[in-house]
Amino acid sequence: xxxxxxxxxxxxxxxTKYLNLIGSIGEHIAKxxxxxxxxxEALAYHLNLVLTEATANAIKHANYNDPKDTVRxxxxxxxxxxxxxxxxxxxxxxxxxxxxPDFDHPKEGGMGIFFIRTLxxxxxxxxxxxxNVLEIIKHLK
Amino acid sequence: MNANLEKINGYSVVNxxxxxxxxxxxxxxxxxxxxxxxxxxxxxxxxxxxxxxxxSSGLGALLSGHKNVMTKSGRFILAGCKxxxxxxxxxxxxxxxxxxxxxxxxxxxxxx
Numbered sequence: 421x422x423x424x425x426x427x428x429x430x431x432x433x434x435x436t437k438y439l440n441l442i443g444s445i446g447e448h449i450a451k452x453x454x455x456x457x458x459x460x461e462a463l464a465y466h467l468n469l470v471l472t473e474a475t476a477n478a479i480k481h482a483n484y485n486d487p488k489d490t491v492r493x494x495x496x497x498x499x500x501x502x503x504x505x506x507x508x509x510x511x512x513x514x515x516x517x518x519x520x521p522d523f524d525h526p527k528e529g530g531m532g533i534f535f536i537r538t539l540x541x542x543x544x545x546x547x548x549x550x551x552n553v554l555e556i557i558k559h560l561k
Numbered sequence: 562m563n564a565n566l567e568k569i570n571g572y573s574v575v576n577x578x579x580x581x582x583x584x585x586x587x588x589x590x591x592x593x594x595x596x597x598x599x600x601x602x603x604x605x606x607x608x609x610x611x612x613x614x615x616x617s618s619g620l621g622a623l624l625s626g627h628k629n630v631m632t633k634s635g636r637f638i639l640a641g642c643k644x645x646x647x648x649x650x651x652x653x654x655x656x657x658x659x660x661x662x663x664x665x666x667x668x669x670x671x672x673x
Contacts, residue, residue, distance in 0.1 A: 523654040
């Protein structure tokens with residue numbers, strides 16, 4: 421990885437009222453990426469969406485036995501790529517088992533991971549010491 | 562969910578006042594549709610002209626309203642969608658499911 425242009429780390433309580441904050445950070449960052457040759461407005465919306473979906477997912481899978489549970493989000497950007505990591509302390513889920521939604525018979529749930537997969541270049545979810553991390557990468561060049 | 566309700570020409574018009582619909586307020590919107598339908602209001606227009614961001618849970622709330630209205634043979638119409646919101650419908654192909662009009666006037670003038 422190259423030297424970072426922007427690095428952000430945010431820790432929030434597992435409450436959905438913070439989704440706006442996290443999404444807005446992504447939107448503002450995208451608008452500052454002057455080197456990005458693509459559509460910056462579209463990237464801004466996509467980052468808002470991806471951060472909102474990933475954080476909502478982490479909140480949903482949080483450890484509800486612990487009222488002080490938190491979600492940690494890191495955003496790392498260099499001139500090559502954007503890397504987002506969302507850490508949760510929940511039981512986790514199997515990313516490979518999340519199916520592509522059936523668009524002919526749409527259901528209310530299950531679209532969040534589809535957005536992340538569609539709009540970004542790579543998504544992984546794995547177990548770490550005290551929880552799980554969802555890692556999202558988008559190539560900027 | 563910040564939204565107000567008007568009755569115009571037999572339609573229940575839900576004006577969404579929040580700029581974002583996400584997992585924080587989408588349950589409130591879904592609940593609002595369910596209450597209306599329980600009260601027999603099955604012709605619903607959702608005014609989304611202030612909404613500049615919608616996530617998967619927001620789409621889910623709209624889909625829930627649409628499905629419940631359809632089972633009662635009503636109409637569930639979306640009006641005033643910004644381009645960003647329309648692009649989300651296109652990405653999920655929900656533009657094929659929802660009845661979408663440019664604004665409230667066009668929605669009220671439309672026929673099912």
